[in-house]
Amino acid sequence: MPEESVNYGMFDTLETGNESLPFNLYNMDAISWLKTLNDNSVDLMITDPPYESLEKHRKIGTTTRLKNSKASSNKWFEIFPNERFESLLIEVYRVLKKNSHFYLFCDQETAFYVKPIAESVGFKFWKPIVWDKMKIGMGYHYRARYEFILFFEKGKRKLNNFSTPDVLQVPRVFRGYPTEKPVKLLEILINQSSMAGECIFDPFMGSGSTGKAALNLKRQFVGNDLCVEACQVTKDRLIKE
Template sequence: MQIFKEDAVTWLSTLADASVDLVVTDPPYESLEKHRKIGTTTRLKVSKSSSNQWFEIFPNDRFEDLLKEIFRVLKKNSHFYLFCDQETMFIIKPIAEKVGFKFWKPIVWDKVNIGMGYHYRSRHEYILFFEKGKRKLKNLSTPDILTFKRVHRGYPTEKPVELLETLIGQSSDDKQIVVDPFFGSGSTLIAASNLGRSAVGCDISESAHEHLYRRTCES
């Protein structure tokens, strides 16, 4: 596992063209800040009484630069998965298509338990599924709703390792390079390592690095 601490776009710009086999990531998208302000995601703070944040928001106006870099570093005939909410999905899709990706569909992550909120409280999250070139999934019988219980280990946006293993297993082979430019809790990197992939990630947040260090020390 290789990890770096830098701005995601800046870091991606240092990688060679067509050098990555798969990108799976969960950017700290802008709408999280809106929900934090109205009180539905107070867990994004270090504590309820604290103004400190686990991570800085990645603004919507930087997504084109990000997606251009992801498209550039991915090899031909590869996949790209991006976690987001229903608002960010409509922002990401046209930008990704503009830079060259083919959009297949939003995959739904069913978290089993409902979250905080007001109107029809959410129990799911979207995973946008993109393709560069043409690559077959490993298991064509896998549904587009993936059910894995949400994780509560301290990091607010942590994803279940088993969920990431499903995506990585579908879209990469042994020893291939899997990249996450916003590794956050580190679940993508752990999942990739578990499957025998070369896991490479970046996150500008010191909290993310500390959390991943604790996870790897515990295992």
């Protein structure tokens, strides 16, 4: 797919009535997009890549088949292969400001793979946060009810609320966009690791839940996705805000 910017509104450049839209969306490969960003320019990164193990589980029927997506020829996303994580994490570390946080959604298999790579490029790994979806999902041996959110730090930044637990109980989105994350869950992470007016970035934004959470909390949002359909869904969702 050719790489192109989908400029739906960069902060004060797109007006609707008297109000500016505090977001900007791009339609590019995630790593290529990150390479366009300046060093030390991002306040907070939260993302959920379509990690390789999802495809493995799909092939043996242990996870839900997703809707058709223009990013793939079958009923699944175009997978982001493990071999590309080092390049991705190098770029994420480069663009994040000193004293900032990075959250990565993944399963247990991807967590074991990603953690040492992230540490090798400079991140401090704090812990896996557990997202308890509160309802049982698909599975083979023990059916899934949780997902990991790997919590990394560049430099040193305090969390805004030290009483927040490392198990976050938020119901999963039922019949939403493929692998859609609940806005309430993302609001917890954004509240913990940013301040009002700062900008939240997501290189695999999907349906834009991170963006909606950011706007709800008076942050700005810059998102990217390889799928044109995802950009359109996110645009329609965020412009309503």
